[in-house]
Amino acid sequence: MKICSECAEKILKSAKICPECDSVIEQKILCPFCIEETFENSNNCPHCNSFLQKSISCPECAEKIFGNSENCPYCDSEVKRLEINNTSHNYNIEVGKRREGLFARVKNNNRIGRLDCFLASFMWGILSLCIAFLLTFIFFPRISTHDAGDTIGILTFLINIYPNIYLLRKRFHDLNYSGWMYLFTFIPIVNIILGLILLFGKGTDGENQYGPDPLR
Known part of the structure; x- marks a missing residue:
């Protein structure tokens, strides 16, 4: 559970809209560089000013993480990005060693x-x-x-x-x-x-x- 910043009501962690006040909830996830909470749609971390890529799901713990995370800040599993399509924002990821030719x-x-x-x-x-x-x-x-x-x-x-x-x-x-x-x-x-x-x-x-x- 988490608290709505507008009406202070408890809402589900995955909720994007508060059922009480209908305000849009912007999810916060951890910055992979300074491990501080940052809004999911941020382009730069407000704490360390690091560049942040579009969020993806960690394949191990399923938590939302930023696309340029090398390790999941929640479960610490290693995450390597194989391909990023900037147009469609389609991310392919794998855990462990990148497959090379x-x-x-x-x-x-x-x-x-x-x-x-x-x-x-x-x-x-x-x-x-x-x-x-x-x-x-x-x-x-x-x-x-x-x-x-x-x-x-x-x-x-x-x-x-x-x-x-x-x-x-x-x-x-x-x-x-x-x-x-x-x-x-x-x-x-x-x-x-x-x-x-x-x-x-x-x-x-x-x-x-x-x-x-x-x-x-």
Whole structure:
């Protein structure tokens, strides 16, 4: 329950019009920055002057919160906005970690999981093969079929050196090993064992010394 500011009668918390005096009730919700009560339709908080976006409902406790809240001021659950359509004011939200694309996950995290490492390696392998194929026939148009195969293989290997090291270091970090472990992948037989570990080994649960869990 809450009190009508016009007639001082008790009304339901969700009421928008007072049943006693018919005055419009503007709901107050907590500012996510200073945690002071602010009118729902305010563009700026009168207490801290922070910019406030159109209100939405917290998916955990269903309380009204402002659209740019990172945490619900009522239940403290993490709230991330995925998309804001300023024309229709249609808000899509989710609790927890924002879902990013493969490229963003590999680029922004110091650790990558098994699936992301495999997908990134596979995609880059196809791309590097195409690049090597084009370079071979652009710069060596009269090369024989046998020599072309060797040239494409060498170019593909050279193009893949840096991306492979980049991915391997992050995968080792996910397993809580130093990135320098990738040097052991140049040793015969050892590279096979490490390859299986990198492909099937489960990363550290939660945060480790190299960064947060990429799956959370």
